[in-house]
Amino acid sequence: MKVIAVIPAYHEAGRIEETVRSVLPFVDGAVVVDDGSGDSTALNAAAGGATVVRHRVNRGQGAALRTGTEGALRMGADVIVHIDADGQHDPMSIPNLIAPLSTGECDVVFGSRFLGKEAIGMPTSRRVLLSAARTFNAFAVGVPRRVTDPQSGYRAMTAPAARAIDFRHDRMAHCSEILRLVTRSGLRWREVPVCVHYSSESLRKGQKPWDAARIAWQLLLGAFTN
Amino acid sequence: MLIQYILILAMALAFVTTWRRAMQNVIRVSEAIGWSLIWIAASVVILQPEVATRLANLFGVGRGVDLVVYASVAGLFLLVFKLFILHESLERKLTDLVRRDALRDVKPPHE
Incomplete structure (x- = not known):
């Protein structure tokens, strides 16, 4: 079973090499999608041992994830793991993510920050926002309430599932979109606990409370766009 | 006038x-x-501005000119929303192009 990690990266020159090196022991290969960075993200990712594909212009995390997923499929991946470039996602959780896929129990596995493993350094404001996002996802997007983490970007899927999930949101709304597509399809899915480390750097670059409104707007527009 | x-x-x-x-x-x-x-x-x-006033009264709005303003705001909102959707559609086409370019050299392992 060939496992390939997909890592979207934008202006991550300072961290991407370390992230790639920490992920590679748990997978058979890593695809870093340099999303139009103006720094040496692509070079550093290649130095870490990743296959690098490059967006000539910045298209957003969702777009980069899809590019990486398609790249991984072309490289013959049986299982694809989506993981952030900023080192927030602990690669030690990868075996937990892919275990239900390798036994054939599931097609898609979502990492959750709310299933027992305490996220390290998560601010209270983020916790409150995610709780609100969970309710929003349930009522406005149609994601089942039993999904505990509405915005986890840490997930794994089999190759057939990756081909079936036609996510089109280029920017931040892709998390909710993927959850909706998977939970409304015939794909078998599950959440597993994952460990996430927040640092001041990752919080500075990560989503802000007002991004919630932007995500809601993107989802609304997406509902009317072909 | x-x-x-x-x-x-x-x-x-x-x-x-x-x-x-x-x-x-x-x-x-x-x-x-x-x-x-x-x-x-x-x-x-x-x-015949009184036509608008009669229509406005049907909707419970006092003056015809008010109805015209309300209808214009609604119309402009729809127009702007349509433009947003068109913009989103163009963004997706651009992403498809950028993606195709990015994956040009990614080949299956046996090639």
């Missing part, structure tokens, strides 16, 4: 331009009919 003459002239110009574009196959005939109805309705309201 002078404003009525100016507005009627504008509506006539819009009407003529609409049908010229339809003849040039720039817009469909069905679109031209739709736009023509809008110009005719606007002309009626310009020449």
